[in-house]
Amino acid sequence: MRVGLLGGSFNPAHDGHRRVSLFALTALGLDEVWWLVSPGNPLKSKQDMASLAARFRSATAKARRAPIRVTAIERELGTRFTVNTLSKIGARFAKHDFVWLMGTDNLAQFHRWKDWRGIARQMPIAVIARPGYEASAIASPAMAWLRRYRVSAARFRNGTMGSAPALVTLRFDPDSRSATAIRRADPNWASRMPTSPMRDQVTHRLIGSDESADTA
Numbered sequence: 001m002r003v004g005l006l007g008g009s010f011n012p013a014h015d016g017h018r019r020v021s022l023f024a025l026t027a028l029g030l031d032e033v034w035w036l037v038s039p040g041n042p043l044k045s046k047q048d049m050a051s052l053a054a055r056f057r058s059a060t061a062k063a064r065r066a067p068i069r070v071t072a073i074e075r076e077l078g079t080r081f082t083v084n085t086l087s088k089i090g091a092r093f094a095k096h097d098f099v100w101l102m103g104t105d106n107l108a109q110f111h112r113w114k115d116w117r118g119i120a121r122q123m124p125i126a127v128i129a130r131p132g133y134e135a136s137a138i139a140s141p142a143m144a145w146l147r148r149y150r151v152s153a154a155r156f157r158n159g160t161m162g163s164a165p166a167l168v169t170l171r172f173d174p175d176s177r178s179a180t181a182i183r184r185a186d187p188n189w190a191s192r193m194p195t196s197p198m199r200d201q202v203t204h205r206l207i208g209s210d211e212s213a214d215t216a
Helices: 015-028 052-063 073-077 082-092 104-108 116-122 134-138 141-149 153-158 179-185
Strands: 002-008 032-037 068-071 097-103 125-128 167-170
Touching: 002 015, 002 082, 015 032, 015 052, 015 068, 015 097, 015 125, 015 153, 015 167, 032 052, 052 068, 073 082, 082 097, 082 116, 097 104, 104 125, 104 134, 116 141, 141 167, 153 167
Parallel strands: 002 032, 002 097, 032 068, 097 125, 125 167
Antiparallel strands: none
16 A cells, blocks of 8 residues: 655645645555544644634545545544654554655645654655745755655656655645635634534544634
């Protein structure tokens, strides 16, 4: 099983998340993409962060009828930082081959992430172009270190995913949608989410309506 991991707040999930996931799935020859809905991102403000339950439900709605699984596995693993999450996912799903998916906006600040080189050594990274961030991503400290490990998408798709560090850069038609813009246009979006519990699509545990944004 070849699985792409896309982490984020999904506050809320939108068509851009779905579109980029399906693009990566085809470009990299993946079987599935897992959306890791974060209980709380250390690099983002909690001021307008909706509950985990609301964000999980919005992601589930956007992933419908696609080879995408939505999970809040970090809550169960008790992890807060990506490097720890990926380590535990790799150990728990040892028969899967994973690739970490992120946009150029995240690559631009990747050097601020806890043990970012440790993340790169755990699994390959695929960086998907996002408008407005390419210049800062190319000039970032993380890219200065990662560029020596670049491989083409074709080589990655036709080979194995077991070796890391490895960096794949993907060109993608720009998508201007963002969760920030959605929240500005509709600040009460979370209040309209149904409140019935949902089943995590990876761990199969229930996520209730009382899950807060700080749940870990």
